[in-house]
Amino acid sequence: MKIFIRNMACESCKVVVKEALEELNLHPEKVELGMAETKEDLDAKTKEKLNQMIQKVGLEIVESKxxxxxxxxxxxxxxxxxxxxxxxxxxxxxxxxxxxxxxxxxxxxxxxxxxxxxxxxxxxxxxxxxxxxxxxxxxxxxxxxxxxxxxxxxxxxxxxxxxxxxxxxxFKKLKEKRRKAIQNLTKDLKHKN
Missing domain, CATH: 1.10.10.60 (Homeodomain-like)
Incomplete structure (x- = not known):
């Protein structure tokens, strides 16, 4: 069964959905951004449980066309x-x-x-x-x-x-400045010890 999921934007979202499906004893065949597919059909009660589980991280099952x-x-x-x-x-x-x-x-x-x-x-x-x-x-x-x-x-x-x-x-310089600032922090810590 295909389940469409709103707000999936990264790899960690896929992990959350896969783990939620497995916790409900479902067998995910595919989990992609915006969609999961299971071997089983989901009844309304199971779908609601899944929705509650994934809503904790800002995801939501979409059912309207x-x-x-x-x-x-x-x-x-x-x-x-x-x-x-x-x-x-x-x-x-x-x-x-x-x-x-x-x-x-x-x-x-x-x-x-x-x-x-x-x-x-x-x-x-x-x-x-x-x-x-x-x-x-x-x-x-x-x-x-x-x-x-x-x-x-x-x-x-x-x-x-x-x-x-x-x-x-x-933008790249900002990244380098931040990295240098972090390196300076670790140097300062070493000098204090």
């Missing part, structure tokens, strides 16, 4: 950003293909429920991915722009600044 569509759009937007380098289409073509619906319909439904556009949502996801790559990976800005499917570095940099308020290089 409109809500399910929005979660599917978010899921495929996340998939699009995570695989941007391998996908040779724009987001509108990608969503139309995945959901077999007209992009205008998807876009209007998404905007009506979320008060933002699909493009803005994808750009926010891309900037979160870019921040993650700057903080944890050894990619230069041009490589990051390419991996996130930007046409050039200046387009990436302009959007990064618009969304985060910082240029990519300033």
């Amino acid at each position: 409109g809500g399910i569509l929005i979660e599917k759009i978010k899921h495929y937007c996340q998939e699009y950003v995570n695989n941007a380098e391998k996908i040779n289409s724009n987001i509108s073509e990608y969503l139309q293909k995945k959901l077999d619906k007209d992009y205008n319909y998807l876009s209007n439904a998404f905007s009506e429920v979320t008060s933002t556009t699909i493009i803005m949502y994808v750009n926010l996801l891309k900037m979160e991915k870019a921040k993650e790559m700057i903080l944890f990976e050894e990619h230069n800005f041009t490589e990051i722009a390419t991996k996130l499917n930007f046409s050039n570095l200046s387009t990436f940099s302009a959007l990064f600044k618009k969304i985060t308020g910082f240029t990519p290089s300033y």
